[in-house]
Amino acid sequence: MSFKEYLKNNQRIVYNTFASSIKANRLSHAYLIKGNEGAPLLETALFLAKSLICPHADPLACEECLTCIRFDEGNYADFKLLNGQEKNIKVSDIEELQAFFQNTPSEKSKKMIYIIHALENSNKESLNALLKFLEEPQENVYAFITTYNEEKLLPTILSRTQHLKLLPLKKGELIQKVENEGISKDDAEILSNLYGNVETIVSIGSSKTYIEIKNLVFDTLDALQKDTKEALFFLENNALNKLKDKVNARLYLDILSCAFKDILNIQLNLPIIIESQKYLFDSLAKKLKNVDSIYKEIMLTRGKIELNVNIALLLEHIFIYIYEGEK
């Protein structure tokens, strides 16, 4: 699927808004493209920028002509990109940008374009310098600014730009993308339930720590299925030493909450997420009575991890809670 098709199918509002601005000749001189971590902000900015210069635009870039290809290859002369994800944007970067756009355009389209990607990675001086630049728009200069965190930008920058918001990926698309990156279907399903973007899921899913903690969760549940005290025993003797730091404990609770959601789904006759553990979950769904309150207890514990408390006690408490509920 070309990026144009992706935008047309999955980001219809952005696609239509921009296309109708071009058609009506009502382009803004500065756009702010925003979205969650992992959203294709830079790709969108590049595609929209290209749409301004493609001679075959319909009204968005054809992605095939010589101009589009030259742009993709970085050979469009009147274009600058500052990438805040590669390095923080400094005042001198903005000043250089400003100086560059004092030149007369050398390309036939007469359009000069810049992209500032992940503008939140800059300091106050840079933002102020950019604001000044935005306050004096030049006729043929177009800006595409992107951000994953608009709260870090100045309100005056927000008010000087037209906003285009990318929607998060749908669950099925996310799982598919993660699988394409080599993560197993099971892990893709578990992790897409916990995180909203491809990069985070792929980086967690391919880490040794994740596999280790996931196994700890299922081993605890395996013990739980036999006997609740055995689960507590397993946790204390085999798991707690690996769950000392908050990051690991959080991941343990996240996967555990996923599992309990599935056990609850089985009791409610709803489809489950972690298909590979269906057998284990089935028997837990038969054994455990108060699954929804256990699930709530896990979520409550998850919130407490952020506070500075004894992690071991918190985790043990979940299984003591289950044990007490059985009496």
Ligand SMILES: [Zn+2]
């Ligand atoms: Zn083209």
